Amino acid sequence: MSAEPRPSPDRGDAPAARGPPPARPVAVLGGGWAGAVAAYRLSASGIPVVVHEAGSVLGGRARRVERSGLAIDNGQHLLMGAYGATLAVLRGIHQQPDADPGLRRFRLVVAPFERSPGPLLEAARLPPPWDLVGGMLRSRALDWNERLAAVRWLRGLAKSRYARPDGETVDGLLAPLPPSVRRLLAPLSLAALNTPTERASSAMFARILGRLAAGRGGTDFLLPLLDLSELLPEAAARRVEARGGEVRLRSTAQVAAIRDDGVDIVATEGQWTASAAIVAVGPHQLEGAFSPGVAALPGVGRAIGLTGALGYEPTTTVWLGFRERLRLPAHIARLDDRPGHWVVDRHDVLERSPEAAQAHALRGFLAIVISAGGPHDDLDAKSLFGEVHAQLRRLRPEFPTPVWSQVIAERRATWSCVPGATRPEAGRIADRLYLAGDYTDPGLPATLEAAVASGERAARALIGDRER
Ligand SMILES: Cc1cc2nc3c(=O)[nH]c(=O)nc-3n(C[C@H](O)[C@H](O)[C@H](O)COP(=O)(O)OP(=O)(O)OC[C@H]3O[C@@H](n4cnc5c(N)ncnc54)[C@H](O)[C@@H]3O)c2cc1C
The missing domain is CATH 3.50.50.60 (FAD/NAD(P)-binding domain)
Structure with missing residues (x-):
């Protein structure tokens, strides 16, 4: 890759060659x-x-960012098993036809960060749509009536081929469900659409659920292992x-x-x-x-x-480094939205930059994700770090203190996924x-x-x- 200007490909400054002229790029x-x-x-x-x-590194809104010798990214990115086009291209580029190159695959799990008896939702080891249905039926966050309401709702969506009226929001779509089911599904919509549920398009959320149900492993989480x-x-x-x-x-x-x-x-x-x-x-x-x-x-x-x-929505990522090895309840754990939404174990960042990790004496590394906008947008990096640290301590008082932090706010992370966009x-x-x-x-x-x-x-x- 060149950062320097190069001669233009068709200026004719290359020596004349025989045969047909090379095709213009x-x-x-x-x-x-x-x-x-x-x-x-x-x-x-x-x-x-x-x-x-235009930038100094390839990747655009999904790119490597170097801080203190650590190759972190501009934000936490999660891929899904249903990302068929992406997986096909990655397999071709990395020449690993049967693998998930550069990725680590997990079953969909919504596990609270605070100490708890187990996950709130965990996809069952079954083909779709039974993976999600099974997950709902076993959800610790729901009683039996709520579980059945969730399953009926999923079936209704499937029967309608995941079609929803154009002007409806995700809140409108979830409105008939018991509050505990809404509390389980709304964060997944926010994570997928990066748009608050009161404004987000239900048609798009339903289409995504349809994609997840379209093939085996569609609901799996895939976390990048490379920057x-x-x-x-x-x-x-x-x-x-x-x-x-x-x-x-x-x-x-x-x-x-x-x-x-x-x-x-x-x-x-x-x-x-x-x-x-x-x-x-x-x-x-x-x-x-x-x-x-x-x-x-x-x-x-x-x-x-x-x-x-x-319109556009921001995404903010707070990267935290710790002197201690960390153990989360799952690779991705759910926070309480004040202000962080999800916490992701990113120990792989330290594995990729062992010298920098050693120089900063880091043994644990997390990414805290805050989707879309909110009051956190008005905070400077130091105040936001303080709020996130306080949040982790509130949810798990014994959690260690970060010794390294970096806040990356992408103001135009995604276009606003509102009805009629x-x-x-x-x-x-x-x-x-x-x-x-x-x-x-x-x-x-x-x-x-x-x-x-x-x-x-x-x-x-x-x-x-x-x-x-
Ligand atoms: C913090 C964050 C978290 C995200 N999380 C997820 C996630 O978990 N899962 C997911 O699937 N997606 C996620 N996304 C969305 C995803 O990153 C984007 O949808 C995707 O990267 C967009 O790629 P793109 O190539 O279309 O556009 P861009 O990445 O915006 O690429 C456009 C490129 O064009 C360059 N450019 C602009 N103008 C010019 C010019 N005139 N000449 C030359 N170059 C130019 C820019 O520098 C840029 O590199 C996230 C995005 C952000 C910011």
């Missing part, structure tokens, strides 16, 4: 998961690519480079013009002409990826208009111009799976157009 704008997958798929099909990434840049985008970039492609870091690019024979790209390091472009930037960055002339094209203008109407779809939006990104999948909220599936879709649309 495709420009991929954005080196997040969507752009990395699009570039990987094109390269694998023999199409040369140049990836422009988020290494897990997919950097591994994809190595494959792209091995096939003669280029990945340019610190390179902000714009689609300047579309001509009959190519697409003009203006980037930090210079201008060049690509054969086509895939724009895989975040939704709030879309308008900046086009010159005014290109933005005025109907398909491009429509995409910019739709993304302009989206209309979005453009991945694929061709103008001649030689294609769109990808986590906001372009009509069936998914802003997730890694949506990003990966969109990168695949954009690449396939481009390949299909070439073959025509």
